[in-house]
Amino acid sequence: MARAITPRRKILTSGLAWAIGILLFFPIYWTILTSFKTEAQAINDPPLFFFFDWTLENYAVVQDRSDYMRFLWNSVIIAGGSTLLGILVAVPAAWSMAFVPSKRTKDILLWMLSTKMLPAVGVLYPISLIFVEFNLLDTRIGLVVVLMLINLPIIVWMLYTYFKEIPGEILEAARMDGAGLREEILYVLTPMAIPGIASTILLNFILAWNEAFWTLNLTAAGAAPLTAFIASYSSPEGLFFAKLSAASTMAIAPILILGWFSQKQLVRGLTFGAVK
Amino acid sequence: MGRIQLKQVKKAFGDVVVIPPLDLEIEDGEFVVFVGPSGCGKSTLLRLIAGLEDTTAGTIEIDGQDATGLPPAKRRLAMVFQSYALYPHMTVRKNIAFPMRMAKMSLQEQNSRIEAAAKALNLTDYLDRRPGQLSGGQRQRVAIGRAIVREPAAFLFDEPLSNLDAALRVGMRMEISELHKKLDTTMIYVTHDQVEAMTMADKIVVLQAGVIEQVGSPLELYRTPRNKFVAGFIGSPKMNLIEGPEAAKHNAATIGIRPEHLTVSPESGDWKGIVGVSEHLGSDTFFHVAVDGFAETVTVRAGGDVDLHYGDAIYLTPDHELIHRFDEKGLRIP
Numbered sequence: 001m002a003r004a005i006t007p008r009r010k011i012l013t014s015g016l017a018w019a020i021g022i023l024l025f026f027p028i029y030w031t032i033l034t035s036f037k038t039e040a041q042a043i044n045d046p047p048l049f050f051f052f053d054w055t056l057e058n059y060a061v062v063q064d065r066s067d068y069m070r071f072l073w074n075s076v077i078i079a080g081g082s083t084l085l086g087i088l089v090a091v092p093a094a095w096s097m098a099f100v101p102s103k104r105t106k107d108i109l110l111w112m113l114s115t116k117m118l119p120a121v122g123v124l125y126p127i128s129l130i131f132v133e134f135n136l137l138d139t140r141i142g143l144v145v146v147l148m149l150i151n152l153p154i155i156v157w158m159l160y161t162y163f164k165e166i167p168g169e170i171l172e173a174a175r176m177d178g179a180g181l182r183e184e185i186l187y188v189l190t191p192m193a194i195p196g197i198a199s200t201i202l203l204n205f206i207l208a209w210n211e212a213f214w215t216l217n218l219t220a221a222g223a224a225p226l227t228a229f230i231a232s233y234s235s236p237e238g239l240f241f242a243k244l245s246a247a248s249t250m251a252i253a254p255i256l257i258l259g260w261f262s263q264k265q266l267v268r269g270l271t272f273g274a275v276k
Numbered sequence: 277m278g279r280i281q282l283k284q285v286k287k288a289f290g291d292v293v294v295i296p297p298l299d300l301e302i303e304d305g306e307f308v309v310f311v312g313p314s315g316c317g318k319s320t321l322l323r324l325i326a327g328l329e330d331t332t333a334g335t336i337e338i339d340g341q342d343a344t345g346l347p348p349a350k351r352r353l354a355m356v357f358q359s360y361a362l363y364p365h366m367t368v369r370k371n372i373a374f375p376m377r378m379a380k381m382s383l384q385e386q387n388s389r390i391e392a393a394a395k396a397l398n399l400t401d402y403l404d405r406r407p408g409q410l411s412g413g414q415r416q417r418v419a420i421g422r423a424i425v426r427e428p429a430a431f432l433f434d435e436p437l438s439n440l441d442a443a444l445r446v447g448m449r450m451e452i453s454e455l456h457k458k459l460d461t462t463m464i465y466v467t468h469d470q471v472e473a474m475t476m477a478d479k480i481v482v483l484q485a486g487v488i489e490q491v492g493s494p495l496e497l498y499r500t501p502r503n504k505f506v507a508g509f510i511g512s513p514k515m516n517l518i519e520g521p522e523a524a525k526h527n528a529a530t531i532g533i534r535p536e537h538l539t540v541s542p543e544s545g546d547w548k549g550i551v552g553v554s555e556h557l558g559s560d561t562f563f564h565v566a567v568d569g570f571a572e573t574v575t576v577r578a579g580g581d582v583d584l585h586y587g588d589a590i591y592l593t594p595d596h597e598l599i600h601r602f603d604e605k606g607l608r609i610p
Contacts, residue, residue, distance in 0.1 A: 172328050173361035177422065178349040178378035187374075191365040 028252070034245035035059070042241040058246035066229060068250055075225035075254075077140050078215070079208035082147035083201055086155045089148070091197075094159035095185060099168060109160065112153040120150070120213045131218055138220045146218065147208045155204055162196025163189070195265070202262055209255050226251035277339045278430035278462030279304045280325060285334035287320055287486075294320050295486035297334060302430075302464065302479075304339075307456050310466045311473040311509070312483035318466045319434055321483070325464065326432050327351050338429060349378070354423035355432040358439060360415045362407040368394075368418050369403040375426045393421040413444045420455070430462035437472065449475060470510055474498070482506050504606035507532045513562060515600070516574045528601035528609055535562065535577040537598040542584060545591030549574065551584050565590055 034042050036054045044052075062068070097105045127146065128137075136142030166189065174188040190197065212227040219228055230251050233244040280302040287295040295317045302308050310318040323329040325336060327348035335344045343351050354375070362371050369390055376386045394400045397417040407415055416436060423431055433452070437445045453476050456463050467473055473480050474494045482489045482497065482505070490502040494510075501507035507515045515532045523531045539545065540563070549567035558580050565574045576592055584590055601609040 167359060167361070169357045169359050169361040170363065172348075173355065173357060173422075174363075174374070175328065175348040176326060176353065176355040177375035177426075179374075180347075180349065183378060188363055192363075194365075 031245045031248050031252075034242055035249045037242050039240055039242045042245070043239075058242045059250070062233070062243055062246045062250065066232065068229070071224060071226045071229040071251075072254065074140060074223055075209055075227075075251075078143045078147060078223070078225050079205050081140070081144035082151065082208045083155075083204045085144060085148045086152050086204060087159075087197065087201060090152060090155040090159050090200075091185065091190070093156050094163050095189065097156075097160050098163035098166075099171060109157065112156060116153055124217060127214075128218070137218060138222045138224075140223045143215060143218060143223055143225075146214050147211055150211070150214065151204050151207055154207070155200055158200040158203070159193070159196065162193050162200070165196075166192050198262075198265055202258075202265065206255055206259065277304055278302075278428075279337075279339050280430060280462065280464070281337040282325070283335045283337070285321075285324060285336060286332045287317075287324055287329065288332045293486070295324075298486075298488055300481065300488065300491070302462060304462055305460050307453075307463045307465065307476060307478045308481060309473040309477035309479070310464065310481045310483060311468065311470055312489075313509075314468055316483045317486035318468075318481075318483050320486075322432055322434055322464060322466045326353055326355055352426075352429040353432055354426050354428035354430075355434065356416070356419045356423050356436045358435040360407070360419045360439075362415055362418055362422075364407050367404050367406055368399060368410070368421075371407065371418055372421045372425055375422060379426070389425045390421075393425050396424075397421050412440050413448060416440065416448060417451075420452070424455070424459065428461070430464060433463065433465040435467055436465075437467075438469075452476065471512055474510065480510075482509060500608065501532075501600065502608055504530060504532070504602050507600055507602070507608075513575045513577075516572065517602075518570055518572055518574070520569075520571060522570065523601075526599060526601055529604045530602040530606070532600035532602065533574075533594045533598065535575045537595045538574070538576040539593045539595070540576055540578040540582060540584075541591045541593070542589065543591065545593040547574070547592040547594075549590050549592065551586055551588045551590050554584070554586070556580070563590065565592060567592065 033049075035058055036056070037048065037052055038055060038057070041048055041052045097109065131137045131142055134142075136145075170192070171184055171188060174184045179187065209225075210227065212231070215225050215227045216231055219225070230244070230247050233240060233247045282298065282300040284297040284299060285295065286293070286297040310321060312318050320329060324331055327343070327346060327350075331344055335342055337343060338351060338353070363374065366374065372390050372393060373386050376389065381389075390403070391400075394403055397420060399414065399417055399421060402410060402414060402418075407418065410418065416439075419436070436452075437448050440448060449472060452463075452465075456476075465472075465476060477494055479491060480494055480497055481491050484505055490497060490506045492500075497506060497510045501510060501515075504517060508517060511534055513535050515534045516538075517530050517532050519530050523529060547567045547570075549565040549570075552564040552566055552573060554564070555562040561578045561580055561582055563576050563578060563582075563584065565576055567574050574592065578584075603609055
């Protein structure tokens, strides 16, 4: 029997849902709004919600002071590169864990996840030393590798769950049909797992894009991505909320747009297998 | 060619022995059915032959060559799975073409074989559809098409009809039998359904707990079952197995009589009993009879017009020529 929904209950739950939604969206809304204010209006008390003199001045100043395109390009390379590299490593790993599991597969999966429980700062020192040793400081390749390693457990876990959904008999059929391991993964497994792989790529791209700890600690000017671009507006010359907001808006805009267009794929991928 | 020999083949998962060492010979062009209750190891045996499982010990030879260590792709065997295992992202045409593509066959050759297979299996109109748009029977035909285009040394079928409804199953059974006659290639067919085994096989291999209980033609198994298990498993409805004083009269621990080898009469006969449940099939009627002095209910086949009902007295007379005798170990007494 369907659950009865009284009008009062409907209003209550809808109201609650809207409240949570607005609460979640508010920081983004406030950042975008502030980016169109003057510095004085930005710190005005009481806060100005809509009626103020809209200005693009902050964007002009930010663009003038720092080369947005260079940071953007670095972000694209670092996020894209680490995601791609991660997928290349994780697909065979997840394949073997899903289809030829050993007694220790579950332990390995848990161990991989456990690396995420260590605070990043815990390994900052060794990683920095390795970066110095190999001349990787402030290089894009260095960040690509580090972010790939940071996100690898998540990529493997996600792919593993998607691969588990694929019936083993289909892969066995491919083997009977004469496919070697390479053909099996390339022509049968990957095309079937595309929705899962796509959402894994998307989520990891977003995670890598927004990653701030390593990108801030391991870069100076050369390889700095958009996270460093935002951070550069945060302190030394005092607080410039409006300019900081403009920089933030410019930094999150590409990923917001990407997320907007791929949200269907993302939701489908993240709930994949939940309901058959 | 497709001659397959299993020599002392054994399979164990850890300490659990699923198939104790067994020998089996399958001749070229034979239709062999592995039959047994679920969990008897028949699918595992098929997968060992396919190369999808590794043997723990023993050798598997295909056409005289040792194939024990070969990967499935190198054994020149084609398999049809219970779940069809079609590639959902490929059209029917591409599904059928896949093994040929893996064998790097010329496109021209591929296309001509696809056309031929599609025609033989009534799939011509569906070549550009995906498996998801086909019915169960059509999917099974695509799986068979994918198997035949490779011209394999042997076909392996793993309970291919158990996902189909009853009417379709009978049709597909005929189609596979016909295919065997036409191709004259070795086929190994796994099923738990003894009717499928009886109707399709040249040779039936009855398995229980990984052990081969008997190998023989369907009629051999029907007429001279080697032990009580085979006697009870082959034939439908199953053979009546009777123990106690009635068996002792025949100098046996157990006697077996098939439902079709008993004569029914409302007035007189060797065994007197009371009709329990009766199943009317139109052509036949099966009576389940509680016979005086027997611990087991006896099933008997009578004509469709026998008019007896629940609680009626009934007399049964076995055909003495056709009584099977078994000793304490359950083995047939000749």
